[in-house]
Amino acid sequence: GAGVSQTPSNKVTEKGKYVELRCDPISGHTALYWYRQSLGQGPEFLIYFQGTGAADDSGLPNDRFFAVRPEGSVSTLKIQRTERGDSAVYLCASSPGQGNIQYFGAGTRLSVL
Amino acid sequence: RKEVEQDPGPFNVPEGATVAFNCTYSNSASQSFFWYRQDCRKEPKLLMSVYSSGNEDGRFTAQLNRASQYISLLIRDSKLSDSATYLCVVTFNSGNTGKLIFGQGTTLQVKP
Numbered sequence: 502g503a504g505v506s507q508t509p510s511n512k513v514t515e516k517g518k519y520v521e522l523r524c525d526p527i528s529g530h531t532a533l534y535w536y537r538q539s540l541g542q543g544p545e546f547l548i549y550f551q552g553t554g555a556a557d558d559s560g561l562p563n564d565r566f567f568a569v570r571p572e573g574s575v576s577t578l579k580i581q582r583t584e585r586g587d588s589a590v591y592l593c594a595s596s597p598g599q600g601n602i603q604y605f606g607a608g609t610r611l612s613v614l
Numbered sequence: 615r616k617e618v619e620q621d622p623g624p625f626n627v628p629e630g631a632t633v634a635f636n637c638t639y640s641n642s643a644s645q646s647f648f649w650y651r652q653d654c655r656k657e658p659k660l661l662m663s664v665y666s667s668g669n670e671d672g673r674f675t676a677q678l679n680r681a682s683q684y685i686s687l688l689i690r691d692s693k694l695s696d697s698a699t700y701l702c703v704v705t706f707n708s709g710n711t712g713k714l715i716f717g718q719g720t721t722l723q724v725k726p
Contacts, residue, residue: 534713541622543701543716544658557711592657599712600646600705605657 503527505606507593513612514583522578522609526595533576534603535560535568536592544592550576551599583613617641620702620717627724631692635720637685637702644715647678649687650701652719658701661687692724 506525514520526533531552536544546560550570558568565583570576580587590610594603620637627633639647647664662669664676664685675688685702702717 532712536714536716541718543618543703543719544714546713546715549711549713557713560713594714596712601712602660603712603714605659607657 505593505595505604507591507606507609509609510607511610511612513614515614516583516585518583518613520580520583520611522580522591522611524576524578524593524595524606526574526576526593527604528574530595530597530604531573532596532599532601532603533570534594534596535576535578536594538590538592538608540589547578547591549599556599580611583611585613587611588613615640616718617715618702618704618717620720622718622720624721624723627692627722629692629694629724629726631724632688632690633692633722634689635687635700635702635722637687637717639683639685639702639704639715641704641706642683643706644683644704646705647676647685648703648705648714649674649676649685650703650716652699652701654698658716661700689722692722694724694726697722697724 533550535547538544549557553573565581590608592608594605649661650658651661652658677686699719
């Protein structure tokens, strides 16, 4: 069956621009997570959705980062006024519910020039 | 101090060798423990869960020592295909988020 799908796979943007990253979870998975992985590091938690609501956004680094999941399926991570330090791989994972195994998408590699 | 610490390596071993990775975690409230495998430029994939009693899956053995807050992964008879980064992961049941806390990862390179 289809896994977690993330688009685009690569995104190059200029400092100060706005970007949107999309995650399409496994069908029926209610839990959705965003992580960010910088070069040479493990993934770091950003935000968790249970259904449509952000149940935990404690990992978002600042108010330039925002995520939505309006219908409880697809999620969009939005980054305003991008900075070079935002360059990383943004990973999305979904799970049948909190506490279950998380399945990761291939990620979006964001490069801010 | 990071919540989950690993030696980043790299560990360079010949085929057939036995190699062990260690990981320590700082939060005693940690409840669940995992090893994930990540190939170069790919997503992390669950390798195995880790239980206090220890568990084995083929050539892979994982151990958890709650008293020392220490997790290990042993790989026997290494194969070229084992070359990857191995991520130690913990999670907490309190707060009910299930978010994963990753270590930096340990890189393994198995050579012919």
